[in-house]
Amino acid sequence: MKYVRNCWYMVGWKEDFPAGEIKPFTLLEESVVLFRNADGKLVALADRCCHRLAPLSVGRLESDGLRCMYHGLKFADDGRCIEVPGQDRISPLLRVPTYPVVELHGAAWIWMGDPAKADECLIPPFVGHIHPDWSMIPGRMDYDAHYRLINDNLLDLSHLTYVHGAPDSFAAEEQWVGAKVSVQRLERGVRVSRWIEGTPGLDGNGGKRDLWTSYDFLVPGIFLLRGDTYPLGTAEKFNRQEPDSSVEPLRKTLSCQAVTPLTEFTSCYFFAFGPWSKEPDKKELFLKIAQQAFSEDKVIVEAQQRTILRSPGVRVIPLAADQAIVQFNKLLEQMMEEEARVASAPVEVHSAAG
CATH class of the missing domain: 2.102.10.10 (Rieske [2Fe-2S] iron-sulphur domain)
Structure with a gap:
């Protein structure tokens, strides 16, 4: 399947x-x-x-x-x-x-x-753009690529350093590649968390900050990313573990994304990204950031797909950073195998005589 x-x-x-x-x-x-x-x-x-x-x-x-x-x-x-x-x-x-x-x-x-x-x-907690706690503008993007390549891109955010790594970007190499990552298995997905220390922030204002990011990636391809910005030094204060409510974030952001396979090599990508409702004037800024970032993702993933189609039989070699990808894909394979098993199971037929 x-x-x-x-x-x-x-x-x-x-x-x-x-x-x-x-x-x-x-x-x-x-x-x-x-x-x-x-x-x-x-x-x-x-x-x-x-x-x-x-x-x-x-x-x-x-x-x-x-x-x-x-x-x-x-x-x-x-x-x-x-x-x-x-x-x-x-x-x-x-x-x-x-x-x-x-x-x-x-x-x-x-x-x-x-x-x-x-x-x-079983519908994921996809807190949409209509939720009063957030300021979002929704969008859609279509890919000429297999849906699982888009899943993989979202499951490993270390690509931000290079795919979105312009000199003035928030995705500096030492922050995203070097950050310690926690991967937790969920019933229908995985949770990936990390601190990004010393980031200038998405809008480049206010000096260096610490960013706590945590996302759930859920079946079939739902990406729910939380990003909370704190004063510099907050990551160290919490020993680089998840922060609690004793420190008020300077800003909260949320991104809800959904990957839907259309055909074998075409996919649809829905997204909404924005700050908390305290900053309704930032909706357009965050939409612009999302459109630029997701367009960059689209370029590399579609190029990857073309290379894969030209390279039949060539296998990928996983890295340590692929932990979340490996765990989620294993879950996906298990679910498909179970559905195939149920679909192929013989149907019992009982006679009228019992």
């Missing part, structure tokens, strides 16, 4: 799905169509009519369903065909697959696996 299916994938921000519009989206190499029903609830169907496989994304929204504009079949929110022009009887076979979809944290999430296992509690 190429993907974990029993998990929630982000397919857009809430505002990406206005009422009255049909939105096609491809993920895990499958085409889906999303729209709001008459009650405003988001619905997700397979993007193909079950009659002649015409795409429903070029259909027409009506008050009680989505009509295919090839031969006029209409489908309800649950995928049932509820009208066949010129035919009274509707076969129960006339239906299209549906997918659980939930709006939470200002984003839309879809479950591509077993619908019976679609537990909303």
Whole structure:
């Protein structure tokens, strides 16, 4: 299997799905169509009519369903065909697959696996741009690269030194490469933490500071980064362990990012990055920083993908800095293996005689 299916994938921000519009989206190499029903609830169907496989994304929204504009079949929110022009009887076979979809944290999430296992509690704590504690502007970026290469890029932030290592950057070599990193295994991901000592800060003002960074990287590819800036010397005060509430941060920042595989070598990258709500005037600055940094990531990751495709059979050689990558990928492989095992298990059939 190429993907974990029993998990929630982000397919857009809430505002990406206005009422009255049909939105096609491809993920895990499958085409889906999303729209709001008459009650405003988001619905997700397979993007193909079950009659002649015409795409429903070029259909027409009506008050009680989505009509295919090839031969006029209409489908309800649950995928049932509820009208066949010129035919009274509707076969129960006339239906299209549906997918659980939930709006939470200002984003839309879809479950591509077993619908019976679609537990909303498994949606990561993706504190979106609508949260009152933060000042964020959301964004999206598309990659011509395998989703796991983007995951790897986010799981090892030592790349900041070189990918984003301009002379005036906050990502100085001695700070990101030399910092001691703590990697903790979580039930559905990993947590990576470190102090960055003596940083000038993201906006370059206020002299040298200490930065506590900690991020959770969760299945299927959700990156939740906390960055708290403190007076110089705070890292030493806490013996380079996680700070407690006895010292007030000078600034807090948060970044919520989601990697969604589209096809084998294309991916979608959603992001929101910003400071706490005390600095609403800094939203544009942080968006600019994010766009520059993520564009730099895109260049190196897409170049990496091209090299990989030209180098069949060549294996990567891990480094000590790859600890989080190795742990997360092992978890991902275990989940895919378990799903494959369940999918291939024989189905028990019981006779009427018992």
